Amino acid sequence: MPAAAAKLRLAETVKEADLVIDGVTMRFETREGAVTAVDDMSFSVERGEFVSIIGPSGCGKSTVFNILGGLVRGYEGKVNVGGDLISGPHPSIGMVFQEESTFPWRTVLDNVAFPLEVKGVRKAERHEKARHFIDMVGLNGFEQRYPAELSGGMRQRVAIARTLVFEPKILLMDEPFAALDEQTRLLLGDKVLKIQEELKQTTLLITHNITEAVQLSDRVIIMTFRPGKVKRIVDIRLPRPRTGDVVGSEAFGRHVAEIWNDLREEASRGMAESEAGARRRKA
Ligand SMILES: Nc1ncnc2c1ncn2[C@@H]1O[C@H](COP(=O)(O)OP(=O)(O)O)[C@@H](O)[C@H]1O
Numbered sequence: 018m019p020a021a022a023a024k025l026r027l028a029e030t031v032k033e034a035d036l037v038i039d040g041v042t043m044r045f046e047t048r049e050g051a052v053t054a055v056d057d058m059s060f061s062v063e064r065g066e067f068v069s070i071i072g073p074s075g076c077g078k079s080t081v082f083n084i085l086g087g088l089v090r091g092y093e094g095k096v097n098v099g100g101d102l103i104s105g106p107h108p109s110i111g112m113v114f115q116e117e118s119t120f121p122w123r124t125v126l127d128n129v130a131f132p133l134e135v136k137g138v139r140k141a142e143r144h145e146k147a148r149h150f151i152d153m154v155g156l157n158g159f160e161q162r163y164p165a166e167l168s169g170g171m172r173q174r175v176a177i178a179r180t181l182v183f184e185p186k187i188l189l190m191d192e193p194f195a196a197l198d199e200q201t202r203l204l205l206g207d208k209v210l211k212i213q214e215e216l217k218q219t220t221l222l223i224t225h226n227i228t229e230a231v232q233l234s235d236r237v238i239i240m241t242f243r244p245g246k247v248k249r250i251v252d253i254r255l256p257r258p259r260t261g262d263v264v265g266s267e268a269f270g271r272h273v274a275e276i277w278n279d280l281r282e283e284a285s286r287g288m289a290e291s292e293a294g295a296r297r298r299k300a
C-alpha cells in the first residue's frame with residue numbers, strides 16, 4: 018500500500034477507535050535489573066467492540082491495563098482514549114480490578130451507589146440508579162446485604178455494577194473473574210454478554226482464560242510472554258447476540274484450539290521462567 022493510503026487508513030481507524038495504543042513500551046527498574054514489561058505494542062479497540070487480551074501470567078497484561086487507565090507513567094509511545102491523547106485517567110473510562118474491591122462496611126446498594134455519592138447525586142436518585150445496575154448484574158434481593166454475606170462471584174458483580182453505575186463509555190476489566198470457579202465464570206460471562214448488548218460499551222477485558230475470551234469477544238489479542246508484544250489478533254466469528262450455548266458449538270471449539278495453539282508456546286516459556294526463578298531462590 019502506498020504510504021499516503023496507509024496514512025489515510027490509519028487516520029480512519031483512529032477516528033472510529035475508542036482506544037488506541039500506538040508503539041507502547043514500558044520498562045521497570047527492578048533489583049534484578051530492567052524488565053521490559055511491554056514491548057512496542059500497538060492495537061486499537063473500535064467503538065462498541067469487545068476485545069480481550071490474553072497471555073500467560075507475567076506477560077504484561079496488567080501493565081497495559083494500567084497504562085490505558087492512565088495510572089502508569091513513564092512509558093514510550095502514545096495512548097488515545099476517545100480521541101484524546103492521555104496523560105492521566107480519562108473520564109470515559111471505567112475500570113474493574115482483579116482484586117476484591119468492595120467496601121466491606123457498606124451494603125450492596127451503598128457500594129454500587131458510591132461513585133454517585135462522591136459526585137453529589139441525591140440519595141433517592143443514586144439509589145434508583147444503583148438498583149437498576151444491581152438488577153442488571155442479577156443481584157436484586159441482595160441490596161441490603163454486606164459483602165461478607167456474599168460469594169466471591171457476587172462480590173465481583175457488585176464491583177462491576179459499581180463501575181457501570183457511572184456509565185463509562187469504555188469499560189476496562191483486569192481478570193475480574195480470575196478467582197472464580199469455572200461454572201460461576203461461565204454464568205457471569207452470560208451476564209457480561211447481556212450487559213454488553215444492552216449498553217454497547219467499548220470493552221477491553223484482560224484474561225488468561227481462553228474460554229472466557231472466545232465466549233465474550235469480537236477479537237482476541239494474544240500476547241507473547243516477556244517482553245509482552247502482540248503475537249496475533251484473532252477475529253472471533255461467532256454470531257451475536259450470543260448466549261451461553263455458544264460454548265458447545267463446533268466453531269467455538271475451533272477458536273479455542275486455534276488460540277491455545279498460539280498461547281501454548283508462550284505459557285511454556287512463562288512456566289519455565291517461573292520454575293527457574295524458584296530454583297534460583299532455593300539455591
Ligand atoms: N511496578 C512494577 N515494578 C517492577 N516490575 C513490575 C511492576 N509492575 C509489573 N512489573 C513486572 O512487569 C512484568 C509484567 O507484569 P504484569 O503487567 O503485572 O503482568 P500480568 O498482568 O500479565 O501478569 C512482570 O515481570 C512484573 O514483575
Ligand SMILES: [Mg+2]
Nearest residue numbers: 078079080192
Ligand atoms: Mg495481571
